[in-house]
Amino acid sequence: MKIVGSFFIAVCLCTQSFAQVIKHDKNLLRTIDKNFIDAAAQYKFLAKNLPPDKFPKTYFPTTGKYEFSNSGWWCSGFYPGTLLYLYQQTKDTALYNEAMRILVPLKKEQFNKRTHDLGFMMYCSFGNANMIRPSEEYKEILLNSARSLSTRFNPNVGCIKSWDGKPGEFIVIIDNMMNLKLLFWATQVTGDSSFYKIAVSHANTTMKNHFRADNSSYHVLNYDSATGAVQQKKTAQGYANESAWARGQAWGLYGYTETYRETKDKKYLEQANKIASFILSNPNLPADKIPYWDFNAPDIPNALRDASAAAVMASAFLELSDYVDKQLAKKYFKTAETILKNLSTEKYKAATGANGGFILQHGVGHMPNKTEVDVPLTYGDYYFVEAMERYKNYIIVNVN
Numbered sequence: 001m002k003i004v005g006s007f008f009i010a011v012c013l014c015t016q017s018f019a020q021v022i023k024h025d026k027n028l029l030r031t032i033d034k035n036f037i038d039a040a041a042q043y044k045f046l047a048k049n050l051p052p053d054k055f056p057k058t059y060f061p062t063t064g065k066y067e068f069s070n071s072g073w074w075c076s077g078f079y080p081g082t083l084l085y086l087y088q089q090t091k092d093t094a095l096y097n098e099a100m101r102i103l104v105p106l107k108k109e110q111f112n113k114r115t116h117d118l119g120f121m122m123y124c125s126f127g128n129a130n131m132i133r134p135s136e137e138y139k140e141i142l143l144n145s146a147r148s149l150s151t152r153f154n155p156n157v158g159c160i161k162s163w164d165g166k167p168g169e170f171i172v173i174i175d176n177m178m179n180l181k182l183l184f185w186a187t188q189v190t191g192d193s194s195f196y197k198i199a200v201s202h203a204n205t206t207m208k209n210h211f212r213a214d215n216s217s218y219h220v221l222n223y224d225s226a227t228g229a230v231q232q233k234k235t236a237q238g239y240a241n242e243s244a245w246a247r248g249q250a251w252g253l254y255g256y257t258e259t260y261r262e263t264k265d266k267k268y269l270e271q272a273n274k275i276a277s278f279i280l281s282n283p284n285l286p287a288d289k290i291p292y293w294d295f296n297a298p299d300i301p302n303a304l305r306d307a308s309a310a311a312v313m314a315s316a317f318l319e320l321s322d323y324v325d326k327q328l329a330k331k332y333f334k335t336a337e338t339i340l341k342n343l344s345t346e347k348y349k350a351a352t353g354a355n356g357g358f359i360l361q362h363g364v365g366h367m368p369n370k371t372e373v374d375v376p377l378t379y380g381d382y383y384f385v386e387a388m389e390r391y392k393n394y395i396i397v398n399v400n
């Protein structure tokens with residue numbers, strides 16, 4: 001069962017208690033319905049500008065130039081995944097057909113053992129396709145992807161390798177928490193617990209080593225591949241080794257919420273709540289809840305915001321709100337609502353026909369590299385659309 005599908009079922013199974021506690025914003029529901037229509041128009045525009053077999057990466061509004069990628073780039077699954085979410089909402093078959101077209105060149109990545117990003121690449125795409133129209137072919141592709149991802153697990157470290165470093169190095173980044181869902185799914189459909197065990201080991205080792213006393217996380221850990229000892233804690237995409245890179249905090253929040261959903265082990269729920277507490281009590285989180293690209297960026301309040309981190313957080317907070325007591329639930333739900341409202345304004349949501357067809361503006365990909373800075377990002381769009389779908393489902397289940 002796909003993320004939103006299983007989340008939706010989980011919500012259905014819950015008591016409908018929050019309906020009395022959390023008053024939702026009716027205007028936001030109307031805005032979201034309009035956003036889906038606008039987003040569908042945007043993605044059709046984007047589709048027209050794609051070279052054959054290329055995947056959208058970003059667009060530079062100042063020069064009007066696109067950047068595309070091949071299927072092996074970590075973001076290749078977001079474009080088909082977003083199209084499929086939008087198809088679910090609009091029933092516009094042009095979106096479904098475009099997703100089917102782009103899944104063909106993506107398929108080969110099921111055998112890619114050089115990346116840890118197979119969860120992003122294959123589950124956000126083929127997982128969504130399988131949720132809409134389950135098929136043996138999708139199942140096989142997803143299982144092969146899980147097998148490929150599993151080859152990167154090292155029992156000495158207890159983690160899946162993120163990046164191939166120098167000999168003896170074993171690099172794990174917090175983002176890797178997002179790839180575990182593929183492994184949980186593989187155990188559910190095959191009954192083979194080895195995938196589950198790898199995912200749990202990775203989540204446990206990351207929980208032990210990646211977090212600071214204040215519950216923020218490092219971006220990059222370098223383990224000794226033979227002993228599993230931590231050799232370095234640092235950043236790659238954040239401001240500094242000791243800073244809290246915003247999207248990293250978002251990946252952690254989402255990843256531990258998902259790991260709790262898949263295992264029902266309360267320690268992961270506690271971890272997600274701790275990350276949430278770091279984010280929500282941080283004096284550098286702006287009132288509109290769209291984080292600066294790094295919580296410790298030196299030029300706050302003039303630092304750039306990262307709309308993609310906000311979108312990931314909104315989606316995670318909506319799910320997390322269903323697993324906690326009423327007071328926290330309200331806090332998380334209202335945070336997600338605030339994020340969605342602000343991302344829906346013209347400050348972040350592009351006008352139809354602008355932004356190269358991407359939905360959101362103002363994401364920050366890799367500030368230290370000076371790449372993808374203040375631009376649209378495919379993952380920003382994907383998690384924005386997912387969060388809006390979650391918001392709608394939440395209201396449908398709890399209020400109607």
Ligand code: GLY
Nearest residue numbers: 175237247248365
């Ligand atoms: N490394 C994936 C990201 O930019 O979040």
